[in-house]
Each structure stands twice: as C-alpha cells, then as structure tokens.
Amino acid sequence: MEKKLAKITVNVNEEGYLTDFSQWTKEVGNEIAKEQEIEMTNKHWEVIAYIHEKFKNEEPLSIRGIKKSGVINIKEFYQLFPGGPLKKATMIAGIPKPKSCI
Amino acid sequence: MEKTKIRKMLFILSKATIENVYAAFIMANGARMEGIDSEIFFTFFGLEVIQKKKLEHLRVATVGNPAMHIPTMLGGLPGMEALATKMMKKEMEKLDMPPIDEFLEILSDSGCKLWACKLAVDMFHLKEKDLIDNLDGILTIGDFYNRADKDNTHLLFI
Numbered sequence: 458m459e460k461k462l463a464k465i466t467v468n469v470n471e472e473g474y475l476t477d478f479s480q481w482t483k484e485v486g487n488e489i490a491k492e493q494e495i496e497m498t499n500k501h502w503e504v505i506a507y508i509h510e511k512f513k514n515e516e517p518l519s520i521r522g523i524k525k526s527g528v529i530n531i532k533e534f535y536q537l538f539p540g541g542p543l544k545k546a547t548m549i550a551g552i553p554k555p556k557s558c559i
Numbered sequence: 560m561e562k563t564k565i566r567k568m569l570f571i572l573s574k575a576t577i578e579n580v581y582a583a584f585i586m587a588n589g590a591r592m593e594g595i596d597s598e599i600f601f602t603f604f605g606l607e608v609i610q611k612k613k614l615e616h617l618r619v620a621t622v623g624n625p626a627m628h629i630p631t632m633l634g635g636l637p638g639m640e641a642l643a644t645k646m647m648k649k650e651m652e653k654l655d656m657p658p659i660d661e662f663l664e665i666l667s668d669s670g671c672k673l674w675a676c677k678l679a680v681d682m683f684h685l686k687e688k689d690l691i692d693n694l695d696g697i698l699t700i701g702d703f704y705n706r707a708d709k710d711n712t713h714l715l716f717i
Contacts, residue, residue, distance in 0.1 A: 540594035
C-alpha cells in the first residue's frame, strides 16, 4: 500500500516496512522513527548506516552480528531502539524485517 | 506497528542437554527482539548451563533419544555423545548460532534476566563463585512467581 512520508509517496507492507528500498531517504527514515517514537541521533544514524551496508552486501542481520559490529554494543542497541531493536532499526532503514530467529 | 499482547515470557530450564538449552535461549532472546520481557530460571540440571566450569561441556543426549536415529546400544558407546555434540555444534555455527557462553552474554546484554534456583543451588552444593558473573541472582520459586505476577505473562517449563 502507499503511504506519504516526508512529502514522498512510498510503498509499504502491512507492517509498515518499505517494499522498495530505492524510495528511502533520510527524511523518510526520520518520519518512520517518529512514528515509532524514536528520536534519531547521530548514533542512531551510525547504526542505520551499518544496517544499510549489511543490506547492500546481502549479509543477514542478527543480534550476534550487532555484537561484533564494532559500531554499537547490544545494551546500547536496545536503548536506542526500545521494543524490538532489530525490527525497528530495519524499518527505519527502509529494508525488510530480518527473517532470522537469532 | 501493533503493540504486542504478550508482555513477558518466563522460562524454567531444568535440563542441560544442548537442544533444550538452545530452545530456551532462542525463545528468550527472540522475545527480547520482539520487545517482550524475558527471564530464565535455571533449576536442577539446568544449573549446569550457568556454572563457569560446566557450561562449555554441555552435550546432546544420544541415549533415550529416538530422534537421533542411533540404536540405544550404540548411543551408549564411549565417544558417541561427544561426536554427536561436535556435529550439532558445527551445524549451529553454520547458522551463526552463538556458543553457550556468548549466548549468555547476549541474553544478559539484551536485558533477559538470568536466575538460579535456590533449592537446586543448595542441593548441588554450589557457591555463587561457581556461577556465571552475569547471573542476576539466586531466587526461590516464590520469588520467581512474584516476578510472573503481571498481566500477559507466560511461564514455560523446559
């Protein structure tokens, strides 16, 4: 379905994840974050950049990967994106929800 | 996104066979990843998982486990458990499943509370120094039930 975020019309699935990453801009990410009651800081964007890099290299995301990322530790990750960090961070990053169980 | 209806998952882990331990860990971690609170209460043989000296030596059971498809007599031969465990760990590593010590760290960092059962700790004559550093404490079952005393909380015995 279509949704208007930061004056841009984007396609999202029923959970609110962008279905076409090419429609993502930082402003779109910011709007999604606001809807999730997350105020984006530089640290948040660093994590989003890490997620984008993983996505472009087609590497799966996991909490173990976050631990090894060198960008952020797990505790901070949970603090920055409360209530399901990987789920929320990927939504803000405009990529599909991770399918992994770990 | 809709807010989840399950708010808290409490796991009672009474076994130390790898498949049971990973079931508890993956579900507890998965809960945190979904924004659900989670806690694990280690009791009886589950205590092996949080003993510094034992946690790296957990095994998969080859005897009395029909799903292993090994005849019971063979499963009991020396080295069989070690072999099966090695093979299973290899498969787990392929799926990027963390080893026990690292998984405990991930759980603790993720905010999953780790508790030891007081009665079992006493029964096995364990001291606090025998247990992992990121343990949140030693509880009676009554204490644990108090932690369950919230709406939308589920208890699971493994």
